[in-house]
Amino acid sequence: MDFSLISGLVGSLKATYDLGSAAVGVRDANKLTEAVAEMNHKLLDAQQRLFAISSEAWALQQQLIDTQKENLELKATLEERGRYVLVELAKGNFALRSKVKPTDASEPVDAEPEHYLCQPCFHKGVKVVLGLEGGQYSPYIQRCAVCKHGIEVAPAPLQFPSPSRDYSPF
Template identity: 30%
Template sequence: MFDLGSITTAVGSVGTAIGMAKTALEVRDFNASAAAISDASQKVINLQTQLLSTLGTLFELQQEKMSLAQRVRELEEHRSDRERYSLFEITPGGFVYRFNVSPETAGASNPGGMQPPHYLCQPCLDVRGHKVVLNERAVIWHCPECRAAVDNGKTIDVHFDI
């Protein structure tokens, strides 16, 4: 009744069917894990992109901070240097900057503080921020940079021999 060949064939077919089912499950599991791996990889790539963008912004901010710190140093030096001078009316309506000579800033303990008397051009210092020493000419103080002239209060005696 039962044919041994048929039973063997049936068992072989069942074994093949089981093998195919296992393979189908493995393919399904591989595809599911591949999708999960792909999704995780995409998230890592997105995070790396965000990190690079953040690092770029951080670099720009560091550059700006360094530039601003340098500008603050320059302004502090300029302010400190400018505080060494006071606006002085050398003649009525004629203003210059004069070096502040004080016992604290000059003397043996601070020989660098000893400066010869000199005047700075007021327009150059106020408008352009440049320190320009005025040159004394016969009756004026003259700025070699902006060509401003300030009366020095002196007069020239001119004698004509006839």
């Protein structure tokens, strides 16, 4: 047997093996490239979903902040309305009177005097103290400076002119 033929055959087989290994390596590299491309695609998809979830979470957080702010405003309004009681100053005419707190000797006296608020304005969100108008010959009226709503609280006092010193019926 000729060793040169065997060594040529072995060399050919080795070259074929090397080509086969290279082909497998190329095939594996192609598979690896495909796998990396698919992984990148999935990562990009996950990142887009994460952005969508993040923006939705931000919108929900803003909604929560707005709702909490509205809740605080409603609580403040409710507390403010709790400081007043609806009273009928004259038949069919209503106003809101400040609640008088009972005073104990241990507590300091509240400096806020008793007053009346215009009921129509108060329910529109405007707090207007009714002012007293009237005088010597006209009725006493509690009047709102904003909507001009007036409530007659006392009739005009009956006053007679005092006679002058120079007046003499005789």
